[in-house]
Amino acid sequence: MYNSILNNTVEQGKRAINVERSHYNTITNNDISSQRFGIYVTASEGNELSENTANTNSNHGIVLENCNNTRLENNTANANNGYGIYIAYSTSNNLTGNTADSNMIHGISFADSSNNSVANNTAVNNTRGIFLLRSGENTVQDNLALNNEYGIRLSSGMNTNISGNEVSNCNASGISLLNSVNCTISENLLSNNSLGIDMELSNNTVLLNNSLLEGGRGVSLRDSSYNLVSNNTALNNRYGFYVTRSQWTTLLNNMVSTSVNHGIVLVNSTNNNFTGNSLDSNGGHGIYLTNSSTNLLENNTASGNSRGIYLISSSGNNILDNTILNNREYGVLLSYCTDNNISRNEASSGGRGIHLSTSQNNIISRNIITLNSVSGIFMSSTSNGNIVYDNYLNNVFNSDVKDGSEGNIWNVTKTAGTSIVGGPFIAGNFWAKPDGTGFSQTATDADGDGIADTPYKLQGNNYSDFLPLVGGSEPERSVAPPVNYSIPRPETDTNETKITANETAVNKTEVNKTEVNKTVNKTEINVTETNKTKATVNETKTYTNKTETDDYSKVEMDSDETEEYMELD
Numbered sequence: 001m002y003n004s005i006l007n008n009t010v011e012q013g014k015r016a017i018n019v020e021r022s023h024y025n026t027i028t029n030n031d032i033s034s035q036r037f038g039i040y041v042t043a044s045e046g047n048e049l050s051e052n053t054a055n056t057n058s059n060h061g062i063v064l065e066n067c068n069n070t071r072l073e074n075n076t077a078n079a080n081n082g083y084g085i086y087i088a089y090s091t092s093n094n095l096t097g098n099t100a101d102s103n104m105i106h107g108i109s110f111a112d113s114s115n116n117s118v119a120n121n122t123a124v125n126n127t128r129g130i131f132l133l134r135s136g137e138n139t140v141q142d143n144l145a146l147n148n149e150y151g152i153r154l155s156s157g158m159n160t161n162i163s164g165n166e167v168s169n170c171n172a173s174g175i176s177l178l179n180s181v182n183c184t185i186s187e188n189l190l191s192n193n194s195l196g197i198d199m200e201l202s203n204n205t206v207l208l209n210n211s212l213l214e215g216g217r218g219v220s221l222r223d224s225s226y227n228l229v230s231n232n233t234a235l236n237n238r239y240g241f242y243v244t245r246s247q248w249t250t251l252l253n254n255m256v257s258t259s260v261n262h263g264i265v266l267v268n269s270t271n272n273n274f275t276g277n278s279l280d281s282n283g284g285h286g287i288y289l290t291n292s293s294t295n296l297l298e299n300n301t302a303s304g305n306s307r308g309i310y311l312i313s314s315s316g317n318n319i320l321d322n323t324i325l326n327n328r329e330y331g332v333l334l335s336y337c338t339d340n341n342i343s344r345n346e347a348s349s350g351g352r353g354i355h356l357s358t359s360q361n362n363i364i365s366r367n368i369i370t371l372n373s374v375s376g377i378f379m380s381s382t383s384n385g386n387i388v389y390d391n392y393l394n395n396v397f398n399s400d401v402k403d404g405s406e407g408n409i410w411n412v413t414k415t416a417g418t419s420i421v422g423g424p425f426i427a428g429n430f431w432a433k434p435d436g437t438g439f440s441q442t443a444t445d446a447d448g449d450g451i452a453d454t455p456y457k458l459q460g461n462n463y464s465d466f467l468p469l470v471g472g473s474e475p476e477r478s479v480a481p482p483v484n485y486s487i488p489r490p491e492t493d494t495n496e497t498k499i500t501a502n503e504t505a506v507n508k509t510e511v512n513k514t515e516v517n518k519t520v521n522k523t524e525i526n527v528t529e530t531n532k533t534k535a536t537v538n539e540t541k542t543y544t545n546k547t548e549t550d551d552y553s554k555v556e557m558d559s560d561e562t563e564e565y566m567e568l569d
Helices: none
Strands: 004-006 009-011 015-020 026-028 031-033 037-042 048-050 053-055 060-065 071-073 083-088 094-096 099-101 106-111 117-119 122-124 128-133 139-141 144-146 150-155 161-163 166-168 173-178 184-186 189-191 195-200 206-208 211-213 217-222 228-230 233-235 239-244 250-252 255-257 264-267 273-275 278-280 285-290 296-298 301-303 307-312 318-320 323-325 330-335 341-343 346-348 352-357 363-365 368-370 375-379 387-389 392-394 399-401 430-432 546-549 554-557
Touching (some): 083 099, 099 106, 166 173, 278 285, 285 301, 301 307, 307 323, 330 346, 375 392
Parallel strands (some): 009 031, 015 037, 031 053, 037 060, 071 094, 094 117, 106 128, 128 150, 139 161, 144 166, 173 195, 184 206, 217 239, 233 255, 239 264, 278 301, 307 330, 323 346, 330 352, 346 368, 392 430
């Protein structure tokens, strides 16, 4: 105990420095290369390793096995054939200021280790920059992970905090969780990664205040449940948030702008909640749901996209209180959808307000639909059994309903209650035109009940609104929020690879790299509230050659996290 190993140069051997069952030693400023293992410490505690160089070794640079309370500070472990720094079966160790560059497998790696701190380290040009396997209660903070296949990866872990890291130019993912629970991923800056934050088979995790820039998918959730994704900013990615086969996830107060394709995508997922998100100037759809049911989309803003909210083959969803403005083609588009509720939204100043294509038994009520250039409400000839009432329409062409549809209803029974224009009864719709000549603007109401004395016959079909609204006051319209975003930019030159908008792959192409100024609202989130279910981590399960296919892309993920630890002779 209490020995010092200082200022040595060691070349060509098996282990330059070997410490076994020895405590409180200082190992400083040694230059080691061409060993099997550079520095190997086992069954020891309280040692300090600092300012050492362990490069070009045939296995690992620095190894801790069954060690506690060890401090690794400002060491360099580069170009090793295995791992730069490897920690196994060890607890309460502190890694600070170390550099792991161009190691064949992992830069910094943990296996079956807990309560460790990994802070202010640099892991670049490795297969995995920082990797934790079956390890929990760790903190990974303020590290730099660049040009790795995986930047920071946690597999079969729990209760780990990953915060304040900068992760860029990673071909597979920036920060990824596989089969992990109860983690927090916050305040990280991720840029130009194929997947910014990727979660697979991972639950009860909080993603908070992360910046996701210029990548393939900003956040990807697959087969994951009970997660909270809040106050994150995604700019200039191919997709902002991509959720597949996931349930009970909340996307709250996130901002997604200038995606090459879509802002938020939900595929084969149920019982998720999207609330208070801003989706601005995305090349495709603001929010896109396919084969997804019983989800809630509430109080979101979708403006300046090709389509604001698009549902295909989805049922039982609630689309409530959203502001959908200035979208080029459609405000809300339903295709092959049933039993959805579209209420209290504003779908204005676009091409078409609300558009139903081969969709049945949906409810459209209390929406503000104004100043759309093509039509307010559209129904195809194969859209049947929909109910449309208490909406405010003020477009040159308020309705376009094709012949052949059946059973669509344009008013409900006259019922006491405040209508959308402030009248005393809820019944039909308010039919206005921008020039003031709309039916509801000119019809008579002899008894003053806020309902016209005659029905309104819809143009071009056999439908009528038998109880059209009149009088009252025009409902207050929303205003699209100003785009003024301010995002932290990495100071390092990371040799950014470019992202392509090719809809067949997630591989990278050039996107518009215009600086966008946006201030992220960093609402404080109570992390404990998301622990709605208890998930068990299977520490022995591996997933090999998993392929995910969705509507737009095919991503092959190598999820085999078997340990590559090299045993002692």
